[in-house]
Amino acid sequence: MLAELDLEINPGERVLLLGASGSGKSTLLKAWAGVLGGDDEGVQRGALQVDGRAPSAARGRTGLLLQDPDAQLVLARSGDDVAFGPENLGVPVSEIARRVPDAFAAVGLQFLAAEHDTTRLSGGQKQRLALAGVLAMRPGVLLLDEPTAQLDPVGVREVAGSVAALVADRQITLVVVEHRVDVWAPLVDRVIVLENGCVIADGPIDEVMATRGADLAHGGVWVPGREPRHPAPGLAALGPTVLTARGLAVAQPDGGVIARGIDLDVCGGEVVALTGPNGAGKSTLLLTLAGLLPAAAGSVNLDAGGAPAGDPAEWHSRDLVTRLGVVFQNPEHQFVAVTVRDELAVGPRAAGRDPAEVARVVESLLDVRRDPLHLSALSAANPFTLSGGEQRRLSVATALATAPPILLLDEPSFGQDSRTWAELVALIAVHRDGGGAVVMATHDRALITALSAREFALPAYTPSFASAATLPSAYPVHPAPRAPRTPSALPAPRRQALAERINPVAALAAALIPALLLVVTIDPVSAGVALALQLLLMPFLGVPIRTLALRSIPILIAAPFTALTIVLYGRPSGEIYVEFLLVRISDGSMELALATLLRVLAIALPAVALFSHPDATRLGDALGQTARLPARFVLGAVAAMRLVSVLRADARMLERARRARGIGDRGRVRKLAGIVLGLLVLSLRRGSALAIGMEARGFGAPGPRTWVRPSPWRAIDTAILLVAIAVSITAVMAAVLTGQFTSVFP
Amino acid sequence: MEISESDTITPRAPRPTFRWRVVDIVIASVLAVAGGLIFILWNLAYNPVTAPLAAFIPGLQALFHGIWLFPGVLVALIVRKPGAALYGELVAASASVLISGTEWGPLTLLSGLVQGLGAELVLALLLYRMWGLVPAILAGAGAGVGMVVLDLILWYPGAAIEFALIYSVSGIISGAVFAGLGSWLIVRGLARTGALSRFAAGRELGSRVAT
Numbered sequence: 001m002l003a004e005l006d007l008e009i010n011p012g013e014r015v016l017l018l019g020a021s022g023s024g025k026s027t028l029l030k031a032w033a034g035v036l037g038g039d040d041e042g043v044q045r046g047a048l049q050v051d052g053r054a055p056s057a058a059r060g061r062t063g064l065l066l067q068d069p070d071a072q073l074v075l076a077r078s079g080d081d082v083a084f085g086p087e088n089l090g091v092p093v094s095e096i097a098r099r100v101p102d103a104f105a106a107v108g109l110q111f112l113a114a115e116h117d118t119t120r121l122s123g124g125q126k127q128r129l130a131l132a133g134v135l136a137m138r139p140g141v142l143l144l145d146e147p148t149a150q151l152d153p154v155g156v157r158e159v160a161g162s163v164a165a166l167v168a169d170r171q172i173t174l175v176v177v178e179h180r181v182d183v184w185a186p187l188v189d190r191v192i193v194l195e196n197g198c199v200i201a202d203g204p205i206d207e208v209m210a211t212r213g214a215d216l217a218h219g220g221v222w223v224p225g226r227e228p229r230h231p232a233p234g235l236a237a238l239g240p241t242v243l244t245a246r247g248l249a250v251a252q253p254d255g256g257v258i259a260r261g262i263d264l265d266v267c268g269g270e271v272v273a274l275t276g277p278n279g280a281g282k283s284t285l286l287l288t289l290a291g292l293l294p295a296a297a298g299s300v301n302l303d304a305g306g307a308p309a310g311d312p313a314e315w316h317s318r319d320l321v322t323r324l325g326v327v328f329q330n331p332e333h334q335f336v337a338v339t340v341r342d343e344l345a346v347g348p349r350a351a352g353r354d355p356a357e358v359a360r361v362v363e364s365l366l367d368v369r370r371d372p373l374h375l376s377a378l379s380a381a382n383p384f385t386l387s388g389g390e391q392r393r394l395s396v397a398t399a400l401a402t403a404p405p406i407l408l409l410d411e412p413s414f415g416q417d418s419r420t421w422a423e424l425v426a427l428i429a430v431h432r433d434g435g436g437a438v439v440m441a442t443h444d445r446a447l448i449t450a451l452s453a454r455e456f457a458l459p460a461y462t463p464s465f466a467s468a469a470t471l472p473s474a475y476p477v478h479p480a481p482r483a484p485r486t487p488s489a490l491p492a493p494r495r496q497a498l499a500e501r502i503n504p505v506a507a508l509a510a511a512l513i514p515a516l517l518l519v520v521t522i523d524p525v526s527a528g529v530a531l532a533l534q535l536l537l538m539p540f541l542g543v544p545i546r547t548l549a550l551r552s553i554p555i556l557i558a559a560p561f562t563a564l565t566i567v568l569y570g571r572p573s574g575e576i577y578v579e580f581l582l583v584r585i586s587d588g589s590m591e592l593a594l595a596t597l598l599r600v601l602a603i604a605l606p607a608v609a610l611f612s613h614p615d616a617t618r619l620g621d622a623l624g625q626t627a628r629l630p631a632r633f634v635l636g637a638v639a640a641m642r643l644v645s646v647l648r649a650d651a652r653m654l655e656r657a658r659r660a661r662g663i664g665d666r667g668r669v670r671k672l673a674g675i676v677l678g679l680l681v682l683s684l685r686r687g688s689a690l691a692i693g694m695e696a697r698g699f700g701a702p703g704p705r706t707w708v709r710p711s712p713w714r715a716i717d718t719a720i721l722l723v724a725i726a727v728s729i730t731a732v733m734a735a736v737l738t739g740q741f742t743s744v745f746p
Numbered sequence: 747m748e749i750s751e752s753d754t755i756t757p758r759a760p761r762p763t764f765r766w767r768v769v770d771i772v773i774a775s776v777l778a779v780a781g782g783l784i785f786i787l788w789n790l791a792y793n794p795v796t797a798p799l800a801a802f803i804p805g806l807q808a809l810f811h812g813i814w815l816f817p818g819v820l821v822a823l824i825v826r827k828p829g830a831a832l833y834g835e836l837v838a839a840s841a842s843v844l845i846s847g848t849e850w851g852p853l854t855l856l857s858g859l860v861q862g863l864g865a866e867l868v869l870a871l872l873l874y875r876m877w878g879l880v881p882a883i884l885a886g887a888g889a890g891v892g893m894v895v896l897d898l899i900l901w902y903p904g905a906a907i908e909f910a911l912i913y914s915v916s917g918i919i920s921g922a923v924f925a926g927l928g929s930w931l932i933v934r935g936l937a938r939t940g941a942l943s944r945f946a947a948g949r950e951l952g953s954r955v956a957t
Contacts, residue, residue, distance in 0.1 A: 338938055384939030511852040515900060522903040555850070561801040562901055569804050569909035582804040582908050592904030600901065607851035614844050614851075632771050637837045640775035644845055647780055651787075672787070677935050679780055680820075684941035687776030691769040700768040744903035 007192070007199060011140070012170040016184050016205065017177045019194035020219030021387060021417060025177045028194070029143045031055065032175070033064035035695040050141065060089045063139030064696035067146040067415070069126035070646055071689030074639045074697065076617050078104075078121075078129055079114025083708040085137040088698035093706055096136070103132040107162045119645045122278050124155025128162050133697060135166070141173040142166070148183060149415045152278060152443040156183060163187070179417045180222045181209070195219075220389075220417030228422035230450040231429040239268025240303075242405055242437050243289065247298035250281050250288045253652070257296045258284050259458050268304075268405065271428070271438040271451045276458030282441035283329070283410050285458065289439060290326045290408045291315060292656040304405035304437075321662030322351045325399030327409040331391040332682060333650070334657040335383040336674060340375055340394060341366065343383050347402040350662025365397055372430075373397050374423065384681060389420025396427050398661070407431050409440040413447045425450045497542030498716070499610060504622040506717035510724035511610040514603045517728035523740040524591070527598035530731035534602060537723065538609050548609060555604045563597035570596075595742075602731070606724070616641040621711040631705055639694060643686055647679060654678040764874065769944050770825040777824065778834045781817030782841025788813050789846075805905075805913030808894065812917070812924030815889040818862045820929040823882055824936075824947050828874050831885060835862030857896060864892025865925070877947065879930050886926025890918035 007028075009015055019025045030036050034055030049055075050062055066072055075081040082103050086096045104110050107128040121129060127147055134142065144163065148156040160183050167174045167187065176184050191208040193201035193216065201212045209216075209223060217226035249260035258281035266272050274282045287293040289300055291312025303309035304323060312320055325347075328334045337343040344365050348358040366376045373393050378386065383394055392412065399407060407428070413421055428451060432438055442448065448455060499507070518530055538548070567589055574587025620638035623629045654675045658664045664671070694700075735741040792810060800807035821834025839858025843851055850857075868888035872881050894917040898910055905913070933942075934951055942948020 382938050382940060384941060508852050508855070512856060515853060515856060519899055519903070564801040565902065565909075566904045568802065569906055570904045571906045582906075582912075584906065589904070589906075596901075596904050603900065604850060604853060607853050611843075611851040616844050619840075619844070632766070632768075633775075633833060636771040636775040637778070637840065639772065640779040640837070641841060641844060643776060644779060644783065644841070647783055651783065668791075672791075676784055677932065679784070680777065680932060680936060681939050681941050683776045683780040684773060684936060684939075687773040688769065688941070688944060690776065691772035694772060695768045700771075744899055 009141075009173060009175065011173055013190055014167055014174040014188045015176070016181070016188040016191045017175060017194065018179070018181070018191060018208075018216055018221050020216075020221070021389070023194040023219075024197040025194050026145050027197075029064065029145050029175065029177050030692065032141070033062050033143050033696050035064065035692045060085070060137045060698055060701075061139055062141045062143055062696075063134035063137055064143045064145065064692075065127070065131055065134055065147045066689065066693055066696070067149045068686075068689050068693075069123050069130065069150065070643070070686065072130040072133070072693035072697070073118045073126055074133075074635075074642065074690070074694055074699075076118060076638075076642050077114065078109075078112055078116040078118055080617065080709065081118050081129065082133045082136050084699075085133050085697040087706050087708055088701050089137060090701075090703050090706055093708055096706065096708055099136045099138070103136040106135055106166060107132045108158075108165075119642065122155060123151045124158035127151060127155065127159045130693075131159070131162060131166075137698060139172070141175065144174070144176040144178075146178055146415075147176075148178070148180070153445075154278065160184070160187070179220055181205075182222065182224050185224065217418060220419040222418045227446065228418050228425070228450075231426060233452045234269055234271070234429070234432050238270050239435050239437075241265050241267050242302065242304040243439070244301045244303070245289065245298065246301075248285075248288065248295055248300060249297035250284045250293065251296040252284055253293065260297065262298070262458075264289075264456060266406070266437045266439055268435045268437050269432060271432055271440070271453040273448045273451075273453035273455050274439065274441040274458060275443070275448070275455055277460050280458040280460055282458055286408055286410050286439065286441045287656065288313075290324055290660060291320055292326070292659055302406070317659045317664030318350050318352065318662050320660065320664075321347050321404070322402050323404050323406065324660070325402065325404040325407045326657075326660035327395050327399050327407070327412055328653065328657055328660075329410040329412075329414060330653070331395035332384060332685065333653040333678070334395055334398070334661060335391075336658065336661055336663060336678075338382055339380050340383055340386070341379045343394060343398055344401050347398055347662050351402050353402075361401055365401065372427075388415055389417065389423070392416060392420060392424055393427065396424065400427075400431060402662070404436075406437045406439070409438070409442075411442055411444075412440055413442065413444045421447075499541040499543045501716070502610070502720055503626055503711060503713050503717045504614075504619045505626040506713070506720050507610045508619075510720045511607040513721075513724040514606055514728050517725070518599060518602060518731060519744060521732060521735050521741050522592060522595050522599065522744050523735050523742045524595045524598055525738050525740040526731040526735035527595055527602045529734045530602040530727055531598055531605070533727045533730065534606055534609075537727070538605075541609055543609060551608045552605060555601065555608065559597050559600040559604070562600050563593040566593040566596045610720075617709070618711070621707060621709045625707055625711040626713055632700055635699065636694075639690060640687070643683075643690070646686065647683060650682045651675060651679050654682075764828055766825070766827050766829075770827055770830075773945075774821045774825050774830060774834055775837055777821050778817050778837035779841040781820070781834070781838035782843075782845060785814060785838065785842040786846050789842075805909045805911075806916050808897075808913045808917035809920045811893060812886065812890060812920030812922070812928075814857075815861050815865070815886060815893060815921045815925035816929050816932075818865045818889055819882060819885045819925045820932055822865065822869055822885065823877055823929055823933045824942060824945055826874065826877055826946060828870065829866065831865035831869055831889070832859070832862035835859075835865065835889065853900075857893065860892040860896045861889045862892070864921075865889040879927070882930040883922045883926035886924070886929065887918050887922040889925050890921025893917050893921065 017025045032050060032055055055062065073081050074084050079100055082100045083096050086099060104112060109128055109132060118129065148159050151159065164187055166172060178184055185205055188205060191203065191205045192199055193208060193212055201208050213223045213226055217223040243266040245262050245264040248262040249257045251257045262285065274285055276282055284293065288295055294313050300311050301309055302312050302323060307323060312324060335343060337346055341362055344362045345358050348361050365373055366379045368376045375390060375394060378390065386394060412424060416424060428438055514530060518526060567585055568583045570589030570592040572584045572586040572588050576584055576586040578585040616638050620634050624631045624634040658671060658674060817838035818831040818835030822831035836858045839854045843854050865885040865888045868885045894914045898913065933947055936942050937948045937951035
């Protein structure tokens with residue numbers, strides 16, 4: 001990727017690293033941060049040093065901030081997350097307790113509670129929190145890899161503002177990789193341009209822009225004054241109204257109404273831009289108009305494509321695809337085929353076009369001479385292997401392949417460089433000028449201008465909601481600016497139930513003891529005694545009976561069925577009442593069934609009672625500190641758990657995208673298989689990014705790590721274990737003494 | 747603070763090791779958590795329909811249990827490190843417990859542990875050197891063995907020998923098919939997307955099907 005590169009950056013410098021996509025700028029940044037991977041992944045030649053040392057040895061001296069906000073936040077709670085880097089570097093807990101509030105304040109997040117859920121922040125806040133996590137390591141160099149590419153304009157200003165404040169005193173060296181020059185121009189004093197892994201320009205920003213501006217703009221860099229040309233404005237006369245919304249209210253499936261009272265008319269030949277602040281419901285509205293989310297109230301009416309007018313939410317997937325083309329924010333949500341060519345054929349095929357027609361459509365889109373998508377050379381490539389810009393063009397083309405009268409796009413220009421942006425604009429303009437309607441949710445002012453879009457602004461739902469989207473009320477937020485509480489300085493909350501105070505490792509062990517000890521015998525006496533003792537002791541755990549009962553329902557249902565199995569198929573003895581094929585109901589099988597019923601309850605109920613409040617962070621702390629399992633593995637699992645909400649949202653989007661692509665009517669098994677594979681691909685993407693983010697935060701560094709959250713083992717934990725053992729042993733002894741002991745091995 | 751780059755040459759050759767890299771740990775964790783999420787989807791589809799029916803089937807219900815065994819084999823086939831099958835299955839089981847609240851709680855972890863061990867033992871016997879279709883199927887069957895042994899001891903100790911036999915054979919076949927063959931197919935599909943480029947599995951399979 002990089003070859004024969006010579007470069008030196010001095011303390012306190014502020015450098016902007018530019019170059020076309022694939023020029024090696026991100027690779028260089030990751031090499032400096034020491035997160036490029038090991039010897040089994042590639043070849044490294046030459047020397048690369050930070051402070052005169054190898055980057056992997058200088059971990060903590062360089063702080064790397066990446067593009068994807070979800071790739072760098074590691075832990076569920078904000079305070080823990082900021083402490084994660086210093087913990088990995090073995091910084092003493094008392095020192096971390098000082099650094100965490102400093103880091104929060106340095107990025108302007110002092111109002112954020114240490115317990116605040118890191119999945120419930122806006123993009124800009126996530127990036128600032130990630131920056132705080134980097135700063136807590138006290139780096140000498142900040143390496144920023146397109147830190148604002150996935151943010152809306154508010155988020156961009158937040159992050160750039162925080163960085164500007166940080167480097168103001170020139171104590172920290174700054175290297176930024178970006179294709180948006182205007183964001184960073186006021187801040188940097190040196191610009192380095194890479195091409196094919198070599199430095200081709202190096203100097204003050206004005207000088208480099210003057211000499212290299214044209215080349216850079218051609219390569220996709222957003223050079224001020226050299227913005228991409230806009231297509232000609234659309235036709236003067238609009239077509240008939242194709243899409244109507246009346247009194248529409250939109251909501252996410254598991255949430256409340258986000259926006260209501262929406263009246264919207266969209267005509268053929270026009271572009272409508274849905275705008276509004278974060279959380280105003282732009283994407284939700286778009287998905288509702290596309291018939292992928294049910295309307296919470298009001299109506300959507302689509303009257304186009306020669307089909308009867310109606311609400312798209314009620315249509316079959318294969319009908320939807322001929323009338324609406326939907327482009328998702330993340331193209332990887334909507335790819336379902338193994339080559340570009342097949343991907344383009346999916347829609348027309350689902351719509352029931354004959355094979356010759358499908359082939360004709362695909363050939364025209366991949367036509368070598370006209371090459372409208374600039375993808376003809378990649379027709380046999382897997383869609384997931386394409387670059388971001390290529391994926392974007394393909395996703396638009398798949399939506400257009402069935403020639404739908406309406407095109408709906410969700411943040412289509414996110415993360416695009418100026419060249420791929422211009423190509424995207426051109427594709428949309430062609431659809432518009434052919435009389436098609438376009439609705440897009442976007443923050444991008446340039447996109448709105450370029451397509452002469454009519455703006456439909458969604459208000460923030462309520463003043464409290466605008467902040468609620470980012471700071472939900474489930475967590476306390478301090479109104480006045482003040483230092484956040486550090487994790488170790490958390491005040492003791494209200495007196496918790498015993499079950500919640502037990503060390504999770506003790507709870508785990510105590511819950512498993514019946515499963516390990518009671519299993520030696522299968523008889524009603526031992527199981528019954530154990531169950532009786534457990535029921536007597538359970539109130540002491542302090543878990544409300546209602547909670548306990550609700551959690552036990554699956555077990556209370558399953559236990560009788562397991563017993564029924566044994567009635568039918570248990571070891572026979574005594575009188576046999578029914579015999580039919582393999583079924584043999586006998587005195588013996590019924591007695592064993594009773595034993596099984598009691599035993600299942602005696603094994604499973606303690607598990608529910610003791611492990612009633614699982615929390616990944618607490619469990620991880622206990623496994624790492626109390627059980628002394630390898631920290632890297634425990635923390636890897638805890639970090640992955642944080643992605644559950646992201647992966648859940650992915651799974652939902654995958655399902656919606658399949659409906660939008662016309663293949664949502666397929667059988668359940670086939671659909672599920674497609675979603676599973678899609679989810680695993682996205683897991684790999686997110687995991688790969690997270691690995692780099694975690695490594696940049698010192699994860700995996702040699703030497704012992706520190707733990708900010710203590711996981712104490714108290715007398716009560718020992719007591720719980722002893723009681724659990726005593727109960728099971730008493731039960732087994734009772735069986736032995738009454739002569740009921742029955743070995744599980746026949 | 748000074749960062750610099752100069753041009754002394756130290757060429758190194760790619761070499762696989764048994765040591766887990768950070769990316770191995772993180773990818774194994776994220777895939778396993780996704781597996782836990784898939785368990786929950788599967789449980790929603792499977793339990794309400796078949797749980798009551800299962801009581802009347804003489805052990806054949808185990809034919810569907812292989813779905814719960816795939817994360818261990820899948821993670822092992824991708825990261826190819828000692829302990830990967832055990833870790834993958836255990837984390838997937840933990841994730842399903844942590845996501846859905848409890849259902850069987852720690853008992854699910856115990857299942858994950860034993861099932862993961864089953865697959866792990868097979869891969870260890872192959873000295874962690876074979877990752878093709880046959881090893882995958884054997885590992886899936888190994889996970890199936892772990893599953894049926896635990897289930898028969900924990901839940902069905904009173905069952906007659908016929909039931910135990912049918913349950914065992916069904917569970918092992920199911921493990922071989924869903925967890926073994928299934929994971930192998932998934933890895934091939936994933937390799938084609940280029941998402942496995944940092945893994946030997948992705949580089950081997952990816953280059954074979956690259957365009």
